[in-house]
Amino acid sequence: MSVDLKDRTVGVIGLGLMGRPMARNLAKAGASLVVHSRSPGPVEELAAEGMSPAASPAEVTARADTVVLMLSDTVAVEAVAAGLMEALRPGHLVIDMGTTAVEPTRRLAEAVRAKGAEWVDAPVSGGTVAAEAGSLTIMAGGSAEAFAKALPLFQVMGQRITHVGDSGAGQVAKMANQVIVALSIGAVAEALALAKAAGVEPAKVRDAIRGGFAESRILDLHGQRMVTGDFTPGGRVVTQIKDLKQAEELAEQSGIQLPALGLSLELFEMLADQGDGGLDHAALYRLFVK
């Protein structure tokens, strides 16, 4: 896809493992980049590549027409919100591409709109590999107008782009995604542990059942990690716990009980308690295999 962002000045706040390649892809498509991060290292790195450094979230916002947030969690988003709101002008577009809780997202979206600016929550899936390749899965929430303004940027950073619904809907989709990932890891872990306990090689079982109804990305990727015992992350157990807590909060706020989600959170917490919080979440397998 050939998207030209020459007329856009895009601010990026948050220059971690995801934010940096995303900023680079925006710059490659012609956008002028204004970048900021809490730690100075990444700012200097991107400045050396020709992007313009900014000293604060307020400065990024003042100098850009579109501000992309790519921060680690809800707390980090709330920490930059004040500076961002202070500099916000009518016509501005704010895009939060991190994974942020739904309630604060909806509040922030409203505050942004009250200033005459626009908001899209657009969390992503696919990790650093997809961020670098510009092939992220992007789940967007916001008005049709705001989504249309954000779309050319999304086309540069991602491949599967869905406008899910109003503000917050992108984050809801991301929560649903995380719930499926966590519970599916649990499904594969218990199934392969059962095979092993019953005296059958888990690797052979995984081979045998692929291509049938059990086929999934999780059986493919995380099943392989269980079979080889290599739990180099990938997605860490502690991150999974954070995501599941956020999903459980959303369930409570939405008035439903999700028993398998609750159990999954307990199991990942047990795993962290035994010292495995830094491993890939596929290490859940360890709870069931002695």
Add this chain to the structure above:
Amino acid sequence: MSVDLKDRTVGVIGLGLMGRPMARNLAKAGASLVVHSRSPGPVEELAAEGMSPAASPAEVTARADTVVLMLSDTVAVEAVAAGLMEALRPGHLVIDMGTTAVEPTRRLAEAVRAKGAEWVDAPVSGGTVAAEAGSLTIMAGGSAEAFAKALPLFQVMGQRITHVGDSGAGQVAKMANQVIVALSIGAVAEALALAKAAGVEPAKVRDAIRGGFAESRILDLHGQRMVTGDFTPGGRVVTQIKDLKQAEELAEQSGIQLPALGLSLELFEMLADQGDGGLDHAALYRLFVK
């Protein structure tokens, strides 16, 4: 694949929705078929197509070199075992392609071998569509020699054929498969119910997260059933309960506890208790959506 079964006489016991198309595919590949079923209808149907009817499991066994069992459950397998064992001669091959408990499978395999005959457990996945197309996923347990003798038949009935391990290993793989299917349905059900409760269209969320780490056959097929509310089976809730109980028994016999499996069984039982046992197992979604 062009497999010629002209020199084989294959008995098929159990002529339900799976057994009938499997017998037809064996006949098409040149095998002589001897068929038996508890109900006379299917026997007459296949006899009219040129297969040879037999009055009992013992008669099938006496007249065939290979006996394929395609029965509904462990009880049905044990009901034909006596007649089968009585007629069994050295050199005979018995292939159980139904879903049978692991313990009885291992006992039966031993009894068959004690008679100088051979045994392969080879449960399948893919349902009637794959049975008709000859594209079943086949998970086989037995000696290398027995598997080699069964392989030409498998090549006619299936596409993905794996020799998982010794006797019982095929059934263990099938149990693992069922555990993943059941728990993954639970994962998708809770995730889409969360989206709906949070005010976002489940169909849009399903679209948004496909192609990412949440991608699976279950999200594709059963997720679609949840979104449309069409729970025409497919795999029934009562069958799922039977399979999960069998998996839980295997876990107990193997000395491990599988908490998500236990919870999943409870949830499907709640669903059956509220009168939904005859629906597709994707109807689990109904427990969470009011």
